[in-house]
Amino acid sequence: xxxxxxxxxxxxxxxxxxxxxxxxxxxxxxxxxxxxxxxxxxxxxxxxxxxxxxxxxxxxxxxxxxxxxxxxxxxxxxxxxxxxxxxxxxxxxxxxxxxxxxxxxxxxxxxxxxxxxxxxxxxxxxxxxxxxxxxxxxxxxxxxxxxxxxxxxxxxxxxxxxxxxxxxxxxxxxxxxxxxxxxxxxxxxxxxxxxxx
Amino acid sequence: xxxxxxxxxxxxxxxxxxxxxxxxxxxxxxxxxxxxxxxxxxxxxxxxxxxxxxxxxxxxxxxxxxxxxxxxxxxxxxxxxxxxxxxxxxxxxxxxxxxxxxxxxxxxxxxxxxxxxxxxxxxxxxxxxxxxxxxxxxxxxxxxxxxxxxxxxxxxxxxxxxxxxxxxxxxxxxxxxxxxxxxxxxxxxxxxxxxxxxxxxxxxxxxxxxxxxxxxxxxxxxxxxxxxxxxxxxxxxxxxxxxxxxxxxxxxxxxxxxxxxxxxxxxxxxxxxxxxxxxxxxxxxxxxxxxxxxxxxxxxxxxxxxxxxxxxxxxxxxxxxxxxxxxxxxxxxxxxxxxxxxxxxxxxxxxxxxxxxxxxxxxxxxxxxxxxxxxxxxxxxxxxxxxxxxxxxxxxxxxxxxxxxxxxxxxxxxxxxxxxxxxxxxxxxxxxxxxxxxxxxxxxxxxxxxxxxxxxxxxxxxxxxxxx
Numbered sequence: 001x002x003x004x005x006x007x008x009x010x011x012x013x014x015x016x017x018x019x020x021x022x023x024x025x026x027x028x029x030x031x032x033x034x035x036x037x038x039x040x041x042x043x044x045x046x047x048x049x050x051x052x053x054x055x056x057x058x059x060x061x062x063x064x065x066x067x068x069x070x071x072x073x074x075x076x077x078x079x080x081x082x083x084x085x086x087x088x089x090x091x092x093x094x095x096x097x098x099x100x101x102x103x104x105x106x107x108x109x110x111x112x113x114x115x116x117x118x119x120x121x122x123x124x125x126x127x128x129x130x131x132x133x134x135x136x137x138x139x140x141x142x143x144x145x146x147x148x149x150x151x152x153x154x155x156x157x158x159x160x161x162x163x164x165x166x167x168x169x170x171x172x173x174x175x176x177x178x179x180x181x182x183x184x185x186x187x188x189x190x191x192x193x194x195x196x197x
Numbered sequence: 198x199x200x201x202x203x204x205x206x207x208x209x210x211x212x213x214x215x216x217x218x219x220x221x222x223x224x225x226x227x228x229x230x231x232x233x234x235x236x237x238x239x240x241x242x243x244x245x246x247x248x249x250x251x252x253x254x255x256x257x258x259x260x261x262x263x264x265x266x267x268x269x270x271x272x273x274x275x276x277x278x279x280x281x282x283x284x285x286x287x288x289x290x291x292x293x294x295x296x297x298x299x300x301x302x303x304x305x306x307x308x309x310x311x312x313x314x315x316x317x318x319x320x321x322x323x324x325x326x327x328x329x330x331x332x333x334x335x336x337x338x339x340x341x342x343x344x345x346x347x348x349x350x351x352x353x354x355x356x357x358x359x360x361x362x363x364x365x366x367x368x369x370x371x372x373x374x375x376x377x378x379x380x381x382x383x384x385x386x387x388x389x390x391x392x393x394x395x396x397x398x399x400x401x402x403x404x405x406x407x408x409x410x411x412x413x414x415x416x417x418x419x420x421x422x423x424x425x426x427x428x429x430x431x432x433x434x435x436x437x438x439x440x441x442x443x444x445x446x447x448x449x450x451x452x453x454x455x456x457x458x459x460x461x462x463x464x465x466x467x468x469x470x471x472x473x474x475x476x477x478x479x480x481x482x483x484x485x486x487x488x489x490x491x492x493x494x495x496x497x498x499x500x501x502x503x504x505x506x507x508x509x510x511x512x513x514x515x516x517x518x519x520x521x522x523x524x525x526x527x528x529x530x531x532x533x534x535x536x537x538x539x540x541x542x543x544x545x546x547x548x549x550x551x552x553x554x555x556x557x558x559x560x561x562x563x564x565x566x567x568x569x570x571x572x573x574x575x576x577x578x579x580x581x582x583x584x585x586x587x588x589x590x591x592x593x594x595x596x597x598x599x600x601x602x603x604x605x606x607x608x609x610x611x612x613x614x615x616x617x618x619x620x621x622x623x624x625x626x627x628x629x630x631x632x633x634x635x636x637x638x639x640x641x642x643x644x645x646x647x648x649x650x651x652x653x654x655x656x657x658x659x660x661x662x663x664x665x
Contacts, residue, residue, distance in 0.1 A: 017516045018397055018497050022630040027609040031265050031282035033239035033289045045632045050618060074516070076398040079431060079497070080630060081609075082333040083237065084349035102398055105433050106333060110349035159221045160363070171351070172244070175359040178215065178225055182361055185215040185227055192229065192462070195452065196259035196321060197300035 001115045003168035007096050007139040009069035011148075012059055015130045017074035021107065024078070024086040038085055039092020060093070064134045070119075072099040072129040077118075078107025087114050097139050099146065101126050112161045113171060119146055125153040141165055202472035204369050205438050206404045209344040209469070213327045215361055223363040229326035231356045232312045233260035233299065235290040236611070237331030241354035242293040250358045252297040257360060259321060260294050261302040262287055263311045265611040268574050268601040276304060276602050283612065297357075310577020310603045313337040313545040317421065318579050320450025324439040324466040329356055334545045334627065336427040340420035341447070342439035342469050344404065347428065367433045368478040370403035371471075374411035376486040381661040383555070384419035385547060385625070385644035387411070388426040389491035391483070393501035400432035403479065406471065407437050411485030417446040418551035425546045426627050429498035438470035490660060492532055493629045493642040495520035500629070504647060504659050507531050523631055524639050532641070532657045539622040540571040540652040541634070542645055543601075544608035547625035548576030550583050552645040557589045559649035559663065560596040566655030571598035572614065574606040598652065610635045623651040 029041045047058050054061040071090065077100040078086060087110045090098065097117035108118045119139060128151055129135060137148045141162060146153045157165075164171065175182075203211070210226070218224035231254075238260070245252070252258055265286055267277035279287045287304075294301035302308040308315060313334055316322040322338045328345035329335060331353040338345035348362070355362055378387060392399070405427050407420075415423070420437045427435025437443075444463060447453045454462040489503035500520060502509070510528040511517030521528060542548070542556050553575060565571045573593045575581040581603055584590055590600045607614040608626035615635030616622055622640050625648050626633075629640035641657065650660040 015515070016519065018499075020497065020628075020630045022609075022628065022633050026632055026636075027611050028635075030236050030611060031286050033243070033286055035240050045636055050636065076401070076431065079397055080333065080428075080628060082331060082347040082349055084240075084331075084351060087349075102401065104398070104431060105401060106347055106349060110351065113349065113351040158223070158365070160223055171363050172248075172355050172358060175225065175355050175361055175363065176250075178361070179359070181215050181225065182227070182359060186360075192323075192326070192465070195256050196230070197256075 001168045001170050004096070004115050004117065004165050005141050007070065007117065008136070009096065010067065010134050010136055011070045011072050011129055012065050012068045013130050013133045014059055014071060014073040018076045018079055019073050020080035021078055021083050021086040022080055025083065025089040030083060030085055035088045037092070038089035039094070042089040042093040068134065069094055069096045070099060070137055070139070071095050072126060075101040077103050079104040082106045084110045087111050087116050091116055099126065099129060112165065115165055115168070117141065117165065119155045121146055121153040121155050125151055202475040204471040204475045204477060205342060205406055205436055205469055206344060206367060206369050207475070209325055209327065210366055212325070218365060223365050225361050226327060226364045228329050228356050228360050228362060229257060230316070230321055230328045231258045232316055232328065232330035232335070233258060233353070234264055234312050234330070234332065235262050235286045236264040237350050238293065238353055239286060239289045240350050241357055242297065244354045245297070245357055252299055252357045254360045255298045255300070258299045258357065259302070260290060260299050261309055261312050261315055262290060262304055264605045264609070266304055266604050267612050268604045268606045268614055270602065279612070307578050310579065311545045311548060311605055313425065314548060314576030314580060317341065317417070318450065318577060320447055320453030323447065323453070323462070324443060325469050329362065333428045334425050336432065336435045337421050337425040337545055339424040339427065339434050339436035340417060341443055342436060342466070344434055344436070346434045367404040368402050369406065370400050370432070370479040371406050371408055371477040371481070373409035373480070373482045374407065374485040375409050375482065376484050377411050377414055378485050378488060381664060382488050382490055383644040383646060384415055384422040386491045387485065387488055388423045389493065389498070389501045389642065390488045392426065392430045392499050393491065395430055397429060397497050397499040398431040400427065400430040403432055404434040404436060405430070405432045406477070407435065409485070412437055413440065416551055417442060418549040421549065422546055426498065429627060439466050490644065490647055492647060492657065494524065494526060494532060496523055496629055496631050498627065498629060498642060501642070502532070504643070504657065505531070505533060533659065535657045536621070536655060537623050537641070537651055537657060538569065538620040539616055540569060540648050541607040541622055541624040541626060542648050543572070543574030543576065543606050544626035545576065545605070546627045547645050548574060548580065550580055552625065553580070553584050553589050556645040556649040557592040559646060559653060559660065560598065561592045563596055563653045565597035565652045569652055569655050571652040572601060572607060573598050574601040575603050577603045607634050609633060623648045623657065
């Protein structure tokens, strides 16, 4: 995971609420053992017609989408399936941050584990961004702020998640460093015995 | 701390803390049971290989195949094999389980099935435990009074390597259903009714605890249907406190404790229910008697109406208008009498023996309407054997429905069980998202009874009319 402290980019706007992970990456494309190649399938059923041709009216197919790295979407973004492929598809396309008024829990957790920034801001900020597609925004991870023109909005970020994003650290390394505590928990009265075979 | 009344969620949380959360750091939460399937695990195993890590507790990990495998038989009479990319994914799971020593209930094993069906029926799912799986419907296991939730593939890797997760304590949300469900109203209607009321983000950040007399009266299969769809309200988990119904379900299951261990487990489990006076972050009280048979009209599970209701008027709401357009429906019109093409009875929501019995009661001695394709997919080999022992497979076949091998099937169309573009299905699954059951598929979510009646009538109908 690469460290991220600031994102300066133009936006793509998708003013739709409840964008579920089946739209972000349809289930039939999950038959893969890799994280790569999913960017081409991002929003596949909205982006391409049934013959596989790009739909000119879909925002990702417009010329302005090229190089835009911040997706602004409606509330409850990433609801539905836990598939982390949704995050990999967004990143594969070149998205570094998603701005919304609310994120689904599992999507939010998956995003942070890959350095994709979930930027949760107020209604007025999202409405303003919807009204100005392609706006340039600056997202400051350390300060937890999004600035677009005159507007400045703050977004919540767990201290630990902020630390991981800023330093490009993954949680697995941290968990592995807690091995002694995990072993002590197991050795104590701790968990009930289990067997699966 | 121990003297303060605690919730079911709080008790399980406290008992699994390797280290408690602070302002700066999330808790390290120990995982009792990790369920693995072919779709969300390959990248996690790859990470373990790359970092030269082992699976820390193979005795707390179990894998099966369910999502991408075919559910039909090949011409040779044996189950069709996954081919192409799906075949590679299945082969990767076999290799990963072999290399890392993870027990695998593969196709061909009598224990294979949908991950959320086999955990409970094998007795792996137990009250008071923490259970995770790389699948959002892991909330199903909460029906046993477990804290069970879906995780992404990175977290699958974390659990494989450390048997732990970094987590923030979920907020708690008690939903009490007083009274009892009316005749002809099922657990599926109860949960679709709740989601229609609170919305698809209505429980974000919360663990739901379903309580009250209507919940107590449900069987374990029915409680699993309710808890299964908690995620469709955005909840992190959905739970029912264990009681005699739970214990009698679990007794004698293959992996349930036995003898003195059972007695000790029972004593622990009986201390799990939320204490009197325990505070929840949110509470909602609903009268179960008022719940009607439900069906969804739109493209998320919150877009549900009573089956006798009318499609809502979007009144300028762009999301509702988009859903109406996708579904090809008009506002203000009833769904009753609307022609459908396919009926799917299956999925981790409704593929257990109780569900199949309810559907069979409708189809017994009747025929699937001309032009309708009906697919019945049992949730596991165990369910399939039980159903066949009762002759349910004959009921379905004689009615003209297809009786399949266990798997996720048409719930998400990762295999070849898909709707044709534009087709309408009444489906007992959990998601009616655009394209969920195949590109341009259109899904009406409903109970097994409502689905079976739609199969017979060829149109959406109120099951209570046919059954009364």
